[in-house]
Amino acid sequence: MRLYLYLLIMAGVTYLIRMLPLAFFRKKIESPFVLSVLHYLPYAVLGTMTVPAVFTSAGSVLSSVVGFAVALVLGLRKRSLIEVALFAAAGAYVTSLILPLF
Amino acid sequence: MQSYGYKEGLLDGLPIGLGYLSVSFGFAIWAINQGLPGFILVLMSGSNLTSAGQVAGVTVMAAGGLFMELALTEAIINLRYALMSVTLTQKLSPTFSLWQRMLAAFFVTDEIFAVSSTRKGLLTFPYMMGLGCLPWIGWTLGTALGAFAGSLLPAAVCAALGIAIYGMFTSLIVPAAMEEKGVLLAVAAAIGLGLILRYVPVFSFLSEGFVIIISAVGGACVAAWLIPAPKEAQA
Known part of the structure; x- marks a missing residue:
């Protein structure tokens, strides 16, 4: 039951945030500070969710570090979302195969 | 049109x-x-x-x-x-x-x-x-x-x-952080704040959800204060 309430809250909040501005917004936000905060916020959220969680995301810390390094390098080369995601996983997977050999 | x-x-x-x-x-x-x-x-x-x-x-x-x-x-x-x-x-x-x-x-x-x-x-x-x-x-x-x-x-x-979703996040962050110093600062500040809130024992009463909220808003505010976003990005 609790899980369904969680779902309802998540879906409700997420939808309202998308819908209210699209359906009803009529004017512009003027404050440069507020606009800057809103511009930076998504990246700040992604950053704090990625580090440190990414380091335990692929089983062992070492394979996670390798996977993350692959993601960073491909990100620097501006590769597509899907390439970065899959090659990060591939890097982690290969590392987990090689690791026991040492 | x-x-x-x-x-x-x-x-x-x-x-x-x-x-x-x-x-x-x-x-x-x-x-x-x-x-x-x-x-x-x-x-x-x-x-x-x-x-x-x-x-x-x-x-x-x-x-x-x-x-x-x-x-x-x-x-x-x-x-x-x-x-x-x-x-x-x-x-x-x-x-x-x-x-x-x-x-x-x-x-x-x-x-x-x-x-x-x-x-x-x-x-x-x-x-x-x-x-x-x-x-x-x-x-x-x-x-x-x-x-x-x-x-x-x-x-x-x-x-x-399990790392794929973080790979996707990384692919969203890195190119933007390379182009804009403000984005880089916002991400670095948010990560730094998040590490403090997660590992300094005084803050251990904070759950993960609140850590994300506080560190992200804090990081974005620091960056907005020091490096206002470029005009064309403020849309």
């Missing part, structure tokens, strides 16, 4: 849908490992259609967090959609009725926004419906496959796929 219909939308949505399929597969495997049942995840993907919000949501749910905490976390993380929605209002064809706007709003994601906002001309309702279709199917189907067929994969493959 040129406008586009359902078919053009569907085609534009195909690469997004394929991308979502594999990322949500990884998301589901990760979320199952956090202890959530598969059908809940499928319902979540079908009703939310968002990556960062769902990762944060699963984190709060797995920790048995407060309802208020979950609502606040989702509001902060998904705030960017409000901005995208505002931006899209400037491009909607005048034929859009209120209920059509309300329906199209469900499909506002980073990638769908990027594609639709860079399309030349006005956006029609059929185009937006076509554009949202395959990404929604890909995201929901990928979640179902990951949740129910993920166990058919070898354990090592499943473990490795």
